[in-house]
Amino acid sequence: xxxxxxxxRLQILALGNVISxxxxxxxxxxxxxxxxxxxTEDLQQSExxxxxxxxxxxxxxxGETLEGPSSExxxxxxxxxxxxxxxxxxxxxxxxxxxxxxxxxxAFLSMHYTTIIKANQGGYKK
Numbered sequence: 001x002x003x004x005x006x007x008x009r010l011q012i013l014a015l016g017n018v019i020s021x022x023x024x025x026x027x028x029x030x031x032x033x034x035x036x037x038x039x040t041e042d043l044q045q046s047e048x049x050x051x052x053x054x055x056x057x058x059x060x061x062x063g064e065t066l067e068g069p070s071s072e073x074x075x076x077x078x079x080x081x082x083x084x085x086x087x088x089x090x091x092x093x094x095x096x097x098x099x100x101x102x103x104x105x106x107a108f109l110s111m112h113y114t115t116i117i118k119a120n121q122g123g124y125k126k
Contacts, residue, residue, distance in 0.1 A: 001042065001043050001046045001047055001050060002041055002042045002043075003028075003031065003032070003035070003041070006027070006028065006031050006050055007028065009047075009050065009051070010024045010027060010028070010054060013051075013054060013055075018055070018058070019054040019055060019057070019058045020054075020057065020058045020061055022057065022061065022097070023053075023054035023055070023056075023057035023058045023061070024054060026053070026054070026057055026093060026096050026097045027050060027053050027054040027057070029096045030053060030089065030092065030093050030096065031043075031046075031050060033089065033092050034046075034089060034113075034116070037085075037089075038117070038120045040120055043116060043120055044116070044119045044120050045115055045116055045119040045120075046116050048112055048115075049109070049112035049113065049115075049116055052108060052109070052112060053093070053109065053112075056101070056105045056108070056109070057097060060099070060101065060102065060105065065102065065104070066102075066104050066105065066108070067104060068103065068104035068105075068107040068108065069107050069108060069111055073111065074107055074111075077107070077110050077111045077114055078110075080114040080118070081118075082113070082114045082117040082118055082121075083110060083114055085113070085114075085117055086109070086110040086113035086114045086117065087110060089109075089113050090106050090109050090110060090113070093109070
C-alpha cells in the first residue's frame with residue numbers, strides 16, 4: 001500500500017461515515033512515520049493495520065470498546081524482534097492523536113505493526 005492507496009481507502013471509509021476525520025488524519029501521519037522509518041513508499045501487508053487504526057480511533061472516540069487478541073497470540077507478538085519498534089509506533093499514534101489508547105487496541109496494533117515491520121524489513125534498520 002502506498003500513500004495514495006491509503007488516502008483512497010480512507011476517503012471511502014470517511015464518506016461512508018465508518019471513520020471520523022480525526023481518525024483519517026492520525027492514520028495518514030502514522031503511515032508517513034512508518035514509511036519514513038522503513039525507508040519505503042510501498043508497505044507490504046499493511047492493509048489490515050491501516051483499516052484497523054482509523055476504525056479503532058473512531059470507536060474509541062465514540063466510547064466503544066473491543067476485546068483484545070488472545071494471550072497466546074500476544075505472547076508471540078511480544079517475542080517478536082520488532083515488538084519494541086511496534087510499541088514506539090503506538091506511542092507515536094497516541095502523541096499524534098493526543099489521547100491514550102486502550103490496552104486492547106494497543107495489543108491489536110502491536111500485532112499488525114510487528115507483521116508489517118517484519119514483511120518490510122529489507123528497508124528496516126535496527
